[in-house]
Amino acid sequence: MKKGRRWPWLLGGIGILVLYVWAFYYFFVGPTGFRWRALYGDAKYPAGYEIHGIDISHYQGTINWNRLRYSAMVDGCPIRFIIIKATEGSSRVDENFSDNFDNAREYGFIRGAYHFWSNKSSARDQAYYFLSKVHLEEGDLPPVLDIEHMPQGKSVEDFQMDVLTWLHIVEDKYHVKPIIYTYYKFKERYLSTSVFDGYPYWIAHYYVDKVEYKGKWKFWQHTDAGQLPGIKGNVDLNIYNGSYYDLMQLTIGGSDEMTTDE
Template sequence: MPKRRVVRRKGVGTTRTYHGPRGHRKPGFFVRILQHMPGWAYWVGGGAVVAVYVYFFYYFFVGPFGFRWRALYGDVSYPEGYEIHGIDISHHQGRINWDELKDNGTINHCPIRFVMIKATEGATRTDENFRDNFYQARENGFTRGAYHFYSVHTPAEQQAYHFISTVKLENGDLPPVLDVEHKPKNQTDEQFKNSVLQWLDIVEKHYQVKPIIYTYFKFKTRYLNDPVFDEYPYWIAHYYVDSLEYQGPWKFWQHTDVGRLPGIKGTVDFNIYNGSYYDLRQMTLGSQETIGEKAYRE
């Protein structure tokens, strides 16, 4: 037993007895359990932690991009139940071998029916390959369309007239397309909607047909969810899923950006049309009277 000693605090008339060093604190309940666990239990617990980590890693990082990864490595998956397939192209695809694309290009064992082609961007820029792509698409028997990439840096009116002066649509072509993916930071939501509507109104009056709106799912629900935009055909961009979350009406679905086809170097966007080939041709300028009954029945 340790020897006791008396400690007197300076200036204070009381004393305190010191009993020597204190004993160690008793370990907690969970610590005692861990101390008595057998060795195999550590392996089981560690394996469970790893399994949970792998599950959440796959759920949040691998699963949502599975379609893209499989496509990159040649194991492509396509949305089921659609037969009318097409692509959209720009200068990013470089020089296209149109003969090879026409003769051997198929998507999910179906022929390519339509080609959307980038024409303009902003108020001054024209895609460097637009004129050749636009001409070759029609010459090789594809239903063609032209789209404008909306810029946040120039007024909508100037952009609309730039598109009109560049793109000469003919009977058999799809309606003009507005590709809108960004909102100007210096505009309110209402101002932005009015700017988009201004572009659509100017272009519609010129071509006498309602333009198609292209944007991705979340952007439409955030900025273009006003009922007035439901009057325009919708081309939705929603990648790496086998079904759409969007519940409204739509005409086109861009479902991947890593498609590969003969005649095109690198990757290309794949799209499907929500309907039959007859329905697709009914969308085109001039309609049945000028294109001919046979073209609709192919």
């Protein structure tokens, strides 16, 4: 190859490398990236919130529940709620779900369970699989749908209908609106229609002082690099956007109980 012809190839290669580095930073490292890993130091806590919680799965391994209950604090506040991975798709249950779910209630936490959406199974199959594996009780948080990926080759409208199918089936079972977990950009791009306005939102947005999503939300997953006594390695930290009283009202049977007491 002649020397003069090498420059276009060299410049093209540099351009591709720069684009790759930028894309990696934007989507995975930067302050508004969804899967931020603690490259900026210790996790910081959003100011002005007192109701803290975590979400867990088998990735946290065996948890020392006694230490978590009596020693774990976030910014001087105790852990109030724990949301636990239950199922994924139409055939996978988290290997630690049963133990985590039982222990969360035994140790006095408000507990919840979430289903991780898969684009490889139908919404109906996923909903009924979740219901077959998860048996929520009064005092538990509403069921949660964790949805993070848009399927290829499907219109946004059809995708939204699939999501609604899951939500309606599960809502018919528990008579409460399920919580939708997603990151704020996904919400704005794929779920910003009025049919989803009535559902509580759990927004993932890391390493920012406030959630950039402009709509209403109940929970904010603000870091995946938390450290707590009783858990080895990192754990997701969350806050609830309201008081402890409000959180209790959100639970299954919570509103009815509050009304009766009054």
